[in-house]
Amino acid sequence: MGLSQTSSTSALFDSPHQESWVATRLDFLVNWSRAKSLWPMPFGTACCAIEFMATAATRFDLARFGMERMSFSPRQADVLICAGRVPFKLAPVLRRIWQQMPQPKWCISMGACASSGGMFDNYAVVQGIDTIIPVDVYVPGCPPRPEGLLYGIMMLQEKVMREKMSDAAIRNEMEPDPQSGLYIPASKIDELSEPFGNSVQQTRSGL
Amino acid sequence: MTAPFAPVLPGSARPDASPPSTPRNLPEKGGTANPSAEAIAAKFAQAYIRSEVVWGDTTVYVRPNSVLEIVRWLHDDPSQRYDYLSDVTAVEYRDPEQEMEVVWHLRSLPYRRFLRLKAPLAKGSPLVVDSVWPVYKGADWIERECYDMFGITFRGHPDLRRILMWESYREGFPLRKDFPLRGRFSRAEQLRQALSITTEGRYSMEELSVAEAFEDLPEEMRRRLAGGERTGE
Numbered sequence: 152m153g154l155s156q157t158s159s160t161s162a163l164f165d166s167p168h169q170e171s172w173v174a175t176r177l178d179f180l181v182n183w184s185r186a187k188s189l190w191p192m193p194f195g196t197a198c199c200a201i202e203f204m205a206t207a208a209t210r211f212d213l214a215r216f217g218m219e220r221m222s223f224s225p226r227q228a229d230v231l232i233c234a235g236r237v238p239f240k241l242a243p244v245l246r247r248i249w250q251q252m253p254q255p256k257w258c259i260s261m262g263a264c265a266s267s268g269g270m271f272d273n274y275a276v277v278q279g280i281d282t283i284i285p286v287d288v289y290v291p292g293c294p295p296r297p298e299g300l301l302y303g304i305m306m307l308q309e310k311v312m313r314e315k316m317s318d319a320a321i322r323n324e325m326e327p328d329p330q331s332g333l334y335i336p337a338s339k340i341d342e343l344s345e346p347f348g349n350s351v352q353q354t355r356s357g358l
Numbered sequence: 359m360t361a362p363f364a365p366v367l368p369g370s371a372r373p374d375a376s377p378p379s380t381p382r383n384l385p386e387k388g389g390t391a392n393p394s395a396e397a398i399a400a401k402f403a404q405a406y407i408r409s410e411v412v413w414g415d416t417t418v419y420v421r422p423n424s425v426l427e428i429v430r431w432l433h434d435d436p437s438q439r440y441d442y443l444s445d446v447t448a449v450e451y452r453d454p455e456q457e458m459e460v461v462w463h464l465r466s467l468p469y470r471r472f473l474r475l476k477a478p479l480a481k482g483s484p485l486v487v488d489s490v491w492p493v494y495k496g497a498d499w500i501e502r503e504c505y506d507m508f509g510i511t512f513r514g515h516p517d518l519r520r521i522l523m524w525e526s527y528r529e530g531f532p533l534r535k536d537f538p539l540r541g542r543f544s545r546a547e548q549l550r551q552a553l554s555i556t557t558e559g560r561y562s563m564e565e566l567s568v569a570e571a572f573e574d575l576p577e578e579m580r581r582r583l584a585g586g587e588r589t590g591e
Contacts, residue, residue: 239524239548239549239551239552240522240523240524240552240555242549242552242553242555243552243553243554243555243556246553272539272540273539273540273541274529274532274537274538274539274540274541274548275523275532277549277552278545282545282549283549283553327553331550331553332550332553332554333546333549333550333553337544337546337547337550338546340545340546340549341544341545341546343545344545344546346540
């Protein structure tokens with residue numbers, strides 16, 4: 152037939168799961184259209200949001216990646232970009248915004264504070280937003296340069312391109328424990344939030 | 359209730375004074391004291407403790423139970439006219455023997471004066487001072503912040519509850535010296551409590567729907583709404 156695959160793209164369709172030819176082609180089409188038109192929901196709380204704005208502006212031009220439109224309503228958004236530290240008081244808000252976003256949805260945690268609490272190892276700041284919502288890509292930096300965020304977005308696009316319709320688990324909605332509201336075990340959160348580095352030394356307790 | 363609006367011109371009470379300029383070469387201690395310090399010492403001899411000048415700013419130490427009286431006089435008296443309250447805060451020292459202090463920053467626009475009032479709260483006594491809200495309506499939120507961070511109760515404040523931390527916050531007062539930097543609970547417990555905040559829980563639906571007409575409601579209904587149960591928390 153005339154639809155013979157070229158050698159460069161054939162790797163995409165050599166699935167180990169032996170999916171049908173039509174399904175794999177549909178996967179490619181759907182993933183391609185999703186990856187190239189991600190609408191971001193900017194959740195900017197601190198200085199990372201300034202870098203995010205620089206990424207969206209002319210010099211770095213987020214529109215080149217199909218992110219022309221910032222979706223300030225979570226109901227029309229595909230990617231939640233959490234840029235900046237999240238205090239505990241904002242945790243239920245972030246959780247609510249994530250739950251309001253329709254599937255398919257992804258999350259980028261931008262910067263050290265969103266990813267791990269960063270330098271704010273104190274009573275008020277969430278130690279990584281992955282304790283509240285699932286995160287797909289972490290962008291390190293304090294704050295990351297626009298190139299860093301663009302690289303994170305390209306990584307997310309690659310991740311989207313590798314998704315398969317046959318994988319049912321990929322669209323599972325987060326189901327937090329109704330009692331505690333946590334979606335991962337409490338012991339895991341404590342383990343993730345352990346102080347590290349110089350932060351171990353700093354405390355004001357015990358006069 | 360509402361007085362006609364009259365603009366306050368900075369320096370208008372001292373027309374002969376030279377135009378303001380950035381003070382230079384200030385001594386760390388000493389220098390010209392704000393004349394209000396002497397006036398307080400003369401008028402409120404019982405409440406006055408001492409005063410000092412640090413980097414050109416005058417601090418007056420007074421007893422906590424007469425602060426409202428002094429502040430009211432500073433605000434109302436034509437020779438003082440402190441018309442702007444810029445901050446209310448507190449200080450706790452590292453030295454456990456030293457008393458905790460509540461601090462008021464007052465500014466007089468007509469006289470171009472700045473005055474800092476400090477009231478040391480005696481060790482072991484409850485952390486209570488009078489609210490200056492009856493004099494300065496702007497004290498509302500800054501006193502709430504001081505209560506939230508230090509746990510100082512402002513007697514006579516119309517709505518003393520937390521402002522920075524959420525209302526169901528149970529770990530104590532974060533800026534106190536005995537408060538551990540990471541808080542008292544484990545991270546999982548902190549997150550669990552934070553996620554259980556009902557973000558709309560502050561107001562009842564009834565309250566929201568009648569908010570604009572609040573003043574026109576019957577007295578008993580206003581009282582019930584002001585102090586009644588909330589939807590959440």
